[in-house]
Amino acid sequence: MGYASGIVVAQFPPCYRLNAPKFRVVTVNCHSVPLSGSENSRTGLVERPWKVADARLVLEDGSVWRAKSFGASGTQVGEVVFNTSLTGYQEILTDPSYAGQFVLMTNPHIGNTGVNFDDEESEQCFLAGLVIRSLSISTSNWRCAETLGDYLASKNIMGIYDVDTRAITRRLRQDGSLIGVLSTEESKSDEELLGMSQTWNIVGMDLISGVSCKAPYEWADGTNSEWDFNLKGRSEESFRVVAYDFGIKHNILRRLASYGCKITVVPSTWPASETLKMKPDGVLFSNGPGDPSAVPYAVETVKEIIGKIPVFGICMGHQLLGQALGGKTFKMKFGHHGGNHPVRNIRNGRVEISAQNHNYAVDPESLPEGVEVTHVNLNDGSCAGLAFSQRKLMSLQYHPEASPGPHDSDPDSSMLENFGLSLLVLIGCM
Numbered sequence: 001m002g003y004a005s006g007i008v009v010a011q012f013p014p015c016y017r018l019n020a021p022k023f024r025v026v027t028v029n030c031h032s033v034p035l036s037g038s039e040n041s042r043t044g045l046v047e048r049p050w051k052v053a054d055a056r057l058v059l060e061d062g063s064v065w066r067a068k069s070f071g072a073s074g075t076q077v078g079e080v081v082f083n084t085s086l087t088g089y090q091e092i093l094t095d096p097s098y099a100g101q102f103v104l105m106t107n108p109h110i111g112n113t114g115v116n117f118d119d120e121e122s123e124q125c126f127l128a129g130l131v132i133r134s135l136s137i138s139t140s141n142w143r144c145a146e147t148l149g150d151y152l153a154s155k156n157i158m159g160i161y162d163v164d165t166r167a168i169t170r171r172l173r174q175d176g177s178l179i180g181v182l183s184t185e186e187s188k189s190d191e192e193l194l195g196m197s198q199t200w201n202i203v204g205m206d207l208i209s210g211v212s213c214k215a216p217y218e219w220a221d222g223t224n225s226e227w228d229f230n231l232k233g234r235s236e237e238s239f240r241v242v243a244y245d246f247g248i249k250h251n252i253l254r255r256l257a258s259y260g261c262k263i264t265v266v267p268s269t270w271p272a273s274e275t276l277k278m279k280p281d282g283v284l285f286s287n288g289p290g291d292p293s294a295v296p297y298a299v300e301t302v303k304e305i306i307g308k309i310p311v312f313g314i315c316m317g318h319q320l321l322g323q324a325l326g327g328k329t330f331k332m333k334f335g336h337h338g339g340n341h342p343v344r345n346i347r348n349g350r351v352e353i354s355a356q357n358h359n360y361a362v363d364p365e366s367l368p369e370g371v372e373v374t375h376v377n378l379n380d381g382s383c384a385g386l387a388f389s390q391r392k393l394m395s396l397q398y399h400p401e402a403s404p405g406p407h408d409s410d411p412d413s414s415m416l417e418n419f420g421l422s423l424l425v426l427i428g429c430m
Helices: 037-041 089-093 148-155 165-175 190-199 250-258 272-277 296-305 316-324 419-429
Strands: 002-009 015-017 025-032 055-059 063-071 075-083 101-105 129-131 158-161 178-183 217-219 239-244 261-266 282-285 311-314 328-345 351-363 372-377 383-388 393-396
Touching: 055 158, 055 165, 055 190, 063 129, 063 148, 075 129, 075 165, 075 190, 075 328, 075 351, 089 101, 089 148, 101 165, 148 158, 165 178, 178 190, 239 250, 250 261, 272 296, 282 316, 296 316, 311 316, 316 328, 316 351, 316 383, 316 393, 328 383, 351 383
Parallel strands: 075 101, 101 129, 129 158, 239 261, 239 282, 282 311, 311 393
Antiparallel strands: 002 025, 015 063, 055 063, 055 178, 063 158, 075 178, 217 261, 328 351, 328 372, 372 383, 383 393
């Protein structure tokens, strides 16, 4: 039996700050017992049966979060936001409105239903990365075609798990949305990643041009009959609708098609003059990512169209309508991201559970006389809907085609705010 002494360096905890002491040095005296030959053979380098932390999320506040990676590898920068949805991670992954953002899921267990090809909201993933607490080790769903990890790898999207998402969420609620850098590259130091997070800014960045289609196309597919629960108020008459793609989701197009609309989807830069030449019955300004103030060309397009054709705006489209009317938009502290946001319809007092995804909002105090605030978010009182009958326009801040309530925004044909009928009401009744 022999004795030895040595120096032990304590490992970093799962989260630490760059300005905090990095090492704690202690002296340890220990003794060793000689091993037999067979025992020595078992002490060689053997791959561990579990995955170890191999990724870091470095936030601009200096905190470093150790985690395990899945999906793609590399280094990516983005704005970290939290989403409070319990389900629907595939719809979230394929929502173009998340471009430039890391989505942190507050629901701790993700991936158990795998991925299927019916729930995608676009043809690719636009978010910067996915942050979760626990990655399911197995999938169990009759529609599952692929595991979440394999899906993210095929889409070249980074993901991390085994990270304290509750602690990060509390930090985001306290300090607001933070820029972060996600990396699996050990060659990059924490200081280097911190510098990347502190020099990148999502404010003022045009993100809709990167998610919009490049050329016009026709859309005809309606909602699958298995998911189409409300058949009231359907019109036998067909209406021609031009939909501006600022990051439009497939289900928005499906819902319009189910209500008898013939849809032409056009790029975000499509000239208003070309839209007017098409003589549509209505125009939809879709959802999309980022700062509405960063896309003045889109605001000008909206200005040239409103008052001439009935229009309906969703999310980014709602914010662009607010600016085009002379109002202002502002960046929220941490935004609204989730499928459980209560919204009150001021006209009838009805409360809807809505799906939302936005970091910017319209300032109702800045809107001109005649513009009516029709919906209010009950969590913070922010503007969730507008109407201006003199100029034949309506808009909603949330995503009315979603089913979080499960069908709160699609109740019956008598509701003016019914998403499927909104354009039809504007076209036929105003």
